[in-house]
Amino acid sequence: MTSLPAAATRKLGLVIDLDTCVGCHACAVACKEWNDGGSFGPLPDKDTHGPEPEGVWFNRVHSYEATGMGSGEWGMATAKSEAKSSCTSPIPDSQFLIPGTIHFPRSCLHCETPACVTVCPTGASYKRAEDGIVLVDEDKCIGCQLCAWACPYGAREFSAQRGVMQKCTLCVDRIYNETLDEADRQPACVLACPTRARHFGDLGDAQSDVSKLVAERGGYALMPEFGYQPVNRYLPPRPRRDASRANSHPQPAAEAIDTTQMSPLLRWVDRVLSR
Amino acid sequence: MRPTFSIIFFTVISGAGYGLWMLVGLAFALAWPGCLLDAEIGPVDAQSSVCGMPSTLAVAWAAGFLLVSAGLLSSLAHLGQPQRAWRALSQWRSSWLSREGVAALLAYVPATGLFLIWLGQQSPGHLVPALLLENETLVRVTGALLAAASIVTVFCTANIYACLKPIRAWNNRLVVPAYLAFAALSGMLLLWALATLPSRDLVPAAQETVWSVLLPSAVIVLAVISAAIKLTYWKQIDQPSGLRTAHVIGLDGLGNVRSFEQPHTQENYLTHEMGFRIARKHSRKLRLICLLAGFATPAILALLALLVPGPGGVAAWIGLLAGMFGIFLERWLFFAEARHAVMLYYGAHGD
Ligand code: SF4
Ligand code: SF4
Numbered sequence: 001m002t003s004l005p006a007a008a009t010r011k012l013g014l015v016i017d018l019d020t021c022v023g024c025h026a027c028a029v030a031c032k033e034w035n036d037g038g039s040f041g042p043l044p045d046k047d048t049h050g051p052e053p054e055g056v057w058f059n060r061v062h063s064y065e066a067t068g069m070g071s072g073e074w075g076m077a078t079a080k081s082e083a084k085s086s087c088t089s090p091i092p093d094s095q096f097l098i099p100g101t102i103h104f105p106r107s108c109l110h111c112e113t114p115a116c117v118t119v120c121p122t123g124a125s126y127k128r129a130e131d132g133i134v135l136v137d138e139d140k141c142i143g144c145q146l147c148a149w150a151c152p153y154g155a156r157e158f159s160a161q162r163g164v165m166q167k168c169t170l171c172v173d174r175i176y177n178e179t180l181d182e183a184d185r186q187p188a189c190v191l192a193c194p195t196r197a198r199h200f201g202d203l204g205d206a207q208s209d210v211s212k213l214v215a216e217r218g219g220y221a222l223m224p225e226f227g228y229q230p231v232n233r234y235l236p237p238r239p240r241r242d243a244s245r246a247n248s249h250p251q252p253a254a255e256a257i258d259t260t261q262m263s264p265l266l267r268w269v270d271r272v273l274s275r
Numbered sequence: 276m277r278p279t280f281s282i283i284f285f286t287v288i289s290g291a292g293y294g295l296w297m298l299v300g301l302a303f304a305l306a307w308p309g310c311l312l313d314a315e316i317g318p319v320d321a322q323s324s325v326c327g328m329p330s331t332l333a334v335a336w337a338a339g340f341l342l343v344s345a346g347l348l349s350s351l352a353h354l355g356q357p358q359r360a361w362r363a364l365s366q367w368r369s370s371w372l373s374r375e376g377v378a379a380l381l382a383y384v385p386a387t388g389l390f391l392i393w394l395g396q397q398s399p400g401h402l403v404p405a406l407l408l409e410n411e412t413l414v415r416v417t418g419a420l421l422a423a424a425s426i427v428t429v430f431c432t433a434n435i436y437a438c439l440k441p442i443r444a445w446n447n448r449l450v451v452p453a454y455l456a457f458a459a460l461s462g463m464l465l466l467w468a469l470a471t472l473p474s475r476d477l478v479p480a481a482q483e484t485v486w487s488v489l490l491p492s493a494v495i496v497l498a499v500i501s502a503a504i505k506l507t508y509w510k511q512i513d514q515p516s517g518l519r520t521a522h523v524i525g526l527d528g529l530g531n532v533r534s535f536e537q538p539h540t541q542e543n544y545l546t547h548e549m550g551f552r553i554a555r556k557h558s559r560k561l562r563l564i565c566l567l568a569g570f571a572t573p574a575i576l577a578l579l580a581l582l583v584p585g586p587g588g589v590a591a592w593i594g595l596l597a598g599m600f601g602i603f604l605e606r607w608l609f610f611a612e613a614r615h616a617v618m619l620y621y622g623a624h625g626d
Contacts, residue, residue, distance in 0.1 A: 143355020163355030
């Protein structure tokens with residue numbers, strides 16, 4: 001049924017920290033590995049070892065350089081939020097330090113009111129009432145690809161090999177999987193991240209760890225102007241510590257040594273080394 | 276967006292077919308059954324109050340049937356799992372694609388009705404009970420239903436595109452009027468051309484005059500309306516949206532953001548399907564060709580046909596060819612010029 005369920009109280013989703021993500025693609029690889037063998041797999045590739053490999057990944061990591069500030073090194077920049085109210089920046093108008101590079105993992109945001117679900121003619125795309133996860137039933141999908149057009153976040157990829165649409169399942173076959181250790185009942189990407197930049201939890205519960213993290217760090221939703229109400233949140237890069245110094249790269253001051261206080265041997269060493 | 280041939284073929288060809296069916300339906304609903312155009316045609320047999328069907332309408336019905344069916348079949352070619360296409364009829368509550376499928380199938384019901392009427396007239400009293408054939412209201416209602424179903428189907432097709440917010444060029448108020456206008460124009464061009472075929476029949480001289488004035492005039496009106504819609508549409512989509520990569524990652528404050536490393540070294544589904552670029556380079560020239568071929572040529576030829584009666588047939592057929600070429604080009608541009616928001620993640624500029 002591609003009509004949306006009445007608002008779910010549980011909103012399972014991811015919180016991704018752009019401050020700590022180092023762009024290593026471990027999440028993307030772990031995702032591909034799990035889901036290739038998971039209940040929504042396989043994720044076959046074409047031309048795997050040839051010059052033009054291509055296939056479905058549920059998670060893609062982009063790397064960007066903020067060029068507005070110049071060389072792309074760590075430095076000082078003035079953030080100006082866009083005047084458009086619907087597109088306000090999570091970073092307020094202020095002088096602060098921004099990193100020159102941003103690594104940006106992109107996957108399904110499990111939106112609350114996603115058009116990818118409502119445009120689906122077959123009922124293959126659906127949003128679960130119990131936890132808000134957006135899934136594709138691959139036995140119903142006719143591969144019309146309309147849902148991929150409807151997603152502004154590029155979260156759906158069509159499998160030419162299988163003739164159906166595929167997308168992030170939030171590892172629904174892990175998170176409820178009682179054959180796994182409790183600690184492993186997390187999406188594969190979250191477990192794989194070496195910098196703990198990915199967090200999983202219930203964003204519908206204001207008391208959950210992820211909700212607290214979002215509140216504390218000013219987590220934001222992507223492109224709210226489309227009205228899809230993404231559940232996933234991104235945490236903006238933190239302002240760098242000590243804004244005034246990082247930019248000027250001050251040289252350490254030469255230490256003054258009082259040679260008169262030293263033993264004759266050390267005085268001799270100092271003289272030799274100072275030549 | 277990648278201009279996939281099967282989709283372009285489907286929207287243009289089925290659009291023309293539904294345009295034709297709309298006109299056939301209107302002719303049935305408004306004019307033909309009561310012999311309003313010409314009382315001399317006379318009833319199909321002594322007892323009937325319904326006229327014999329002019330062969331032009333019968334041919335137009337058949338052409339519409341072929342075009343609509345060919346279009347629908349080609350739309351299946353785009354699917355990854357065409358054998359499951361029937362499932363697409365289920366979600367009409369939320370999905371325009373599903374509604375289009377339902378409307379397209381429903382249109383076959385009144386279309387079949389008209390076919391039966393025609394069939395019944397070929398051998399009165401045998402295949403179809405005379406009672407039905409003689410019922411003028413029934414014939415008119417069937418025609419009206421065919422016209423309505425045709426319009427609704429094209430309306431649904433257009434809304435499939437118009438409802439997609441991530442593609443700004445499609446999420447535009449003029450998309451639906453444009454699809455309807457082009458369907459009507461291509462249907463009218465077809466009808467005009469078919470009406471010039473030598474007809475074996477039933478259409479007396481008086482009625483031919485009506486057709487030969489009515490059809491070219493309608494072509495001119497529709498061509499002007501279509502061109503006006505398309506020109507306004509192009510003007511609107513040329514406005515820059517101002518969206519930037521920094522915005523799609525939610526960090527407008529960063530100002531300019533450049534993608535220095537893509538997530539994948541080769542193309543993927545998204546860049547292949549939504550990163551189509553060729554058209555924009557040549558869009559000015561292609562738009563001009565589209566305007567000249569699709570709208571100006573048919574309108575001028577129709578005007579000539581009105582002023583210089585005689586070689587109307589040649590004008591109509593050249594007008595049809597030029598018009599269809601222009602509408603194909605228009606549909607190709609509709610896809611090729613449209614940009615998807617996701618490409619901003621890949622560092623596309625200024626959509
Ligand atoms: S991110 Fe895209 S695919 Fe995922 S729910 Fe939102 S619109 Fe649908
Ligand atoms: S590709 Fe499959 S899931 Fe997507 S809209 Fe079409 S039928 Fe639905």
